Amino acid sequence: MLIGKSAGLPGEFILLFTILIWFLFFLVYLGNRHSKLNRWCFISGMCFSMGVLKEYLYFTLFPVLCREYPGLMNENLSLTIYSILTAVMYYYAMPSAIVFAFYFSSFDQRYPQYFSWLRICIFIPAILFGIRYPYMQTRHYQLYDYIYYLTAAIYNWLYGIIFTLLILNTLKRERKSEVYEQKRLVAFLCLIPIWYELLSAFLVHVLRIKPLFKLWQGNLVIIFLLIIYYLYHAFNGGIMGARFMHQTYDWDKEGRLINKSAHFIRHVVKNEIAKIEWGASSIEASDFTDKKEILNLTQIIARSARHLDDYMSKINDYSEDIKLEPSMVSVPSLIEDCIHDFRSLKSDISFDLNLPPDSELFCDYKHIHEVMTNLLNNAFEAIGESGTITIGFQPHPKQNLACLYISDTGSGIPAGQLPRLFTPYYTTKTTNHHMGLGLYYCRNVMLKHKGSIQVESKEGAGTTFTLCFPFKYRPQDKRR
Known part of the structure; x- marks a missing residue:
């Protein structure tokens, strides 16, 4: 019998150890x-x-089952289960x-044209491993084939290096973003147990340091401490979408910032109400002899009321879930509809359209029209x-991909503002008319289209926004 007691922890x-791992990652999953x-x-x-579970099953539970219930469990079956879990x-x-x-690095949003294929290709080596070293025999290879263990170790180390580079590069790139602190917490949560596992479970065996073969079990302490770490942050500000005794939110997006924007809304509403109250007080104090003055005051009240109505409508439209009704849309017709009202605003601003007459997009006309209107407003200003x-x-x-871009010859955007450009309620404008929801809405519309919005700008040299859509053919083309 190969089954028996293993050195190391009881x-x-x-x-x-297994239960703690499951507990930690179920907390992560339930967070959002x-x-x-x-x-x-x-x-x-x-x-x-699975690497921990197989150890418990093979060295503790299966020997009991083999002894007490030989019809249910035997040596060959236990080796097969152990091998499959090892392969996983x-x-x-x-x-x-x-x-x-x-996903942590927003690769799916920044490079949607590559992401779908890359997500599949990343598993091809695992499939090839399963062909070369069948899943049900990995225990044999572990014990008797050093090349197998060395190959598996190099494979896991290379992936570990790629994983680490993606995580660290994201932290470097987003160090000034609103979600940096969240991502820093998550990086700590992931990197420590992964690298301890990669070094203790593979390096020790590759170097054949037998006294340290069970060093990987030290991850029990690390997992226990990480659970405390997770719970601490869940009760103090939130982590990975979980904020205990408060609410859940999308930890990797800026949507949580809307919950912190009450002061901004209160500021705008307070200003408009102050105008209305001032106008009403002035009317009450007036002797009604100057009709022109009364008319001016009523117009101020009416404008403030309309502004409040428009403001609340915009918040509702831009903050609610976006539902798409996509269809094939003529790009020249869409753009002509968007710029129609802008042509007469400033005669010294000209349009240069580079739109093939037969160009089409598979998109939601209403939402993309609103996106282009937002971008045109920004360009004019x-x-x-x-x-x-x-x-x-x-x-x-x-x-x-199919890309729609809009460029202006305006003042450009300072480099320091670019990372926060799509953050809700972030605006560089000083008037109450600007809520800082326009570009946030634009980004959400593009994400709903499985696309992305990108910006390139240089202060004093203009700005270019690019809308990237997944390329789709006409429905009739698909039937050919």
Whole structure:
């Protein structure tokens, strides 16, 4: 019998180890079940947990079952289960962690044309491993094939390095963003147990340091401390979408900031109410002899009331869930509808349209019209008295993308403002007319289209916004 007692922690502690891993990653999953980051963090955590579970089953539970219930469990079956669980950890844990890192770094939003294929390709080596070293025989290879263990170790280390680079590069790139603190907490939560596992479970065995073969069990202490770490932050500000005794939110997006914007709304409403109260008080104190003055006061009250109505409507429209009704839309017709009302605003601002007459987009007309209107408003304000607005369309079938861009010759955007540009309620304007929801709405519309919005700007040299859509053919083309 190969089954027997294993050096290291007693079986009960290995079982506790497994339960703690499951507990931690179930907390992560329940923090926000709708977040793909949370889901893939959970999946990778479950794959890693198989490495601990197999140890408990093979060295503690299965010997008892073999002795007490030989018809239910035998040596061959126990070896097969052990081998399969080993393969899950060796082959699939790190690829799952890489997918998590892709979402963590917003790779799916920044490079949607590559993401779908890359997410699949990252698992191809795992499949090839399963062909070369069948899942049901990994225990044999572990014990008798050093090349197998060395190959598995290098495979996991390479993925670990890629994972680490994605995480650290994201922290560097987003160090000035609103979600940096959240992502820093998550990086700490993930990097420590993964690298302890990669070094203690693979390096020690590759170097054949037998006294340290069970060093990986020290991860029990790390997981226990990480649970405390997670719970501490869940009760103090939130982590990965969970804020205990308060609410849940999308930890990897800026949507949570809307919950902190009551002071902004109160500020705008307070100003308009002050105007209304001042106008009403002036009317009450008036002797009604100057009709022109009364008319001016009533107009002030009416404007403030309309502003409040428009303001609350915008908040409702831009903050609620976006529902799409996509169809094939003529790009030239869409753009012409968008710029129709702008042409007469400033005669010294010209339009340069680079739109193929037969160009089309598969999109929601209403929402994309609103997005373009927001971008045109920003362009007009950036240009000032005179300049040029360029709107163009560029299909990229090989990249599965269709891009609509709008450029202006305005003042540009300072580099320090670019990371916060799509944050809700962030605005560089000083008037109450600007709520800072326009670009936030634009980004959400593009995300709903499975696309992205990108900005390039240089202070004093203009700005370009690019809307990237997944390339789709006409319905009739699909039937050919």
